Amino acid sequence: MTIKEQLHNDPEILDDIDLVRWIAENLPIRFIGDEGLKQKCTVFSEDEFGREEMMELSEVLIDTLKKYRAKAGMGRGLAANQIGIPRRMIAVWLGDEPEVFVNPEIDSTEGKGSYWESCISAGTLLIGEVIRPWKGRFSYRDLSGGVHTIEADEKQTRLFLHEIDHLDGHNCLEAYTPGTTKFVRGGKEEIFSHSFTRTK
Ligand SMILES: [Zn+2]
Numbered sequence: 670m671t672i673k674e675q676l677h678n679d680p681e682i683l684d685d686i687d688l689v690r691w692i693a694e695n696l697p698i699r700f701i702g703d704e705g706l707k708q709k710c711t712v713f714s715e716d717e718f719g720r721e722e723m724m725e726l727s728e729v730l731i732d733t734l735k736k737y738r739a740k741a742g743m744g745r746g747l748a749a750n751q752i753g754i755p756r757r758m759i760a761v762w763l764g765d766e767p768e769v770f771v772n773p774e775i776d777s778t779e780g781k782g783s784y785w786e787s788c789i790s791a792g793t794l795l796i797g798e799v800i801r802p803w804k805g806r807f808s809y810r811d812l813s814g815g816v817h818t819i820e821a822d823e824k825q826t827r828l829f830l831h832e833i834d835h836l837d838g839h840n841c842l843e844a845y846t847p848g849t850t851k852f853v854r855g856g857k858e859e860i861f862s863h864s865f866t867r868t869k
Pocket of ligand 1: 788
C-alpha cells in the first residue's frame, strides 16, 4: 500500500489534516518554518499600555485562540508571533475565558518533569516529550499596565513556559526529547491521554 493509499484509508489522519487546512484558511496562525516564529519578540514600553494597538492585538489573539479551540476542542495558549506580530503578548486559557498577559517573565522555576506537548503552529499534528520545570513563578503586566505575579501550578507552568519560548523565537518541537516525536493519530484524545510525570 502506498503512503497515499494509507492516508486515504485512515480517517483519523484525514480529520487531523482537515483541521490544519481549516486553520490555514480561516485563522491568521503562522506555521513552523515561518520566520516570524523564530524572532525574539519585543517588549511593550510604558507608553504603549492602554493604547488602541495593544487592545486590537489582544482582541485578535483571544479571538483566534477561541476560534481554534471551538474547532479543535483543544488549544490553551497562543503567542502574538504565532499570528505574525512579534511583540511580547500571550493569550492563555486559565479559567473560563482566555486572558492576556503582556511582557510575561519567568521569575523562578522548580523541579523537572515530563509531558507530551504539541503546538497550534505545528497544526497539532506532531507530539513529543518535553522536559520542563513543574512549578514556576511568573510576572506580567495587564492591558492597563498593572503589574502582577502568578504562582503557577504544573499545567499552568508548562503553558507559560511553552508560550514564553514562542516569544523568544523557540517552539516545543525544538525541545522534544530525541526519538519521541510522533505523528498524532487520534486527535485530541491522544494528546490528552498523556499525564505529567515528575522526575525531580
Ligand atoms: Zn505553541
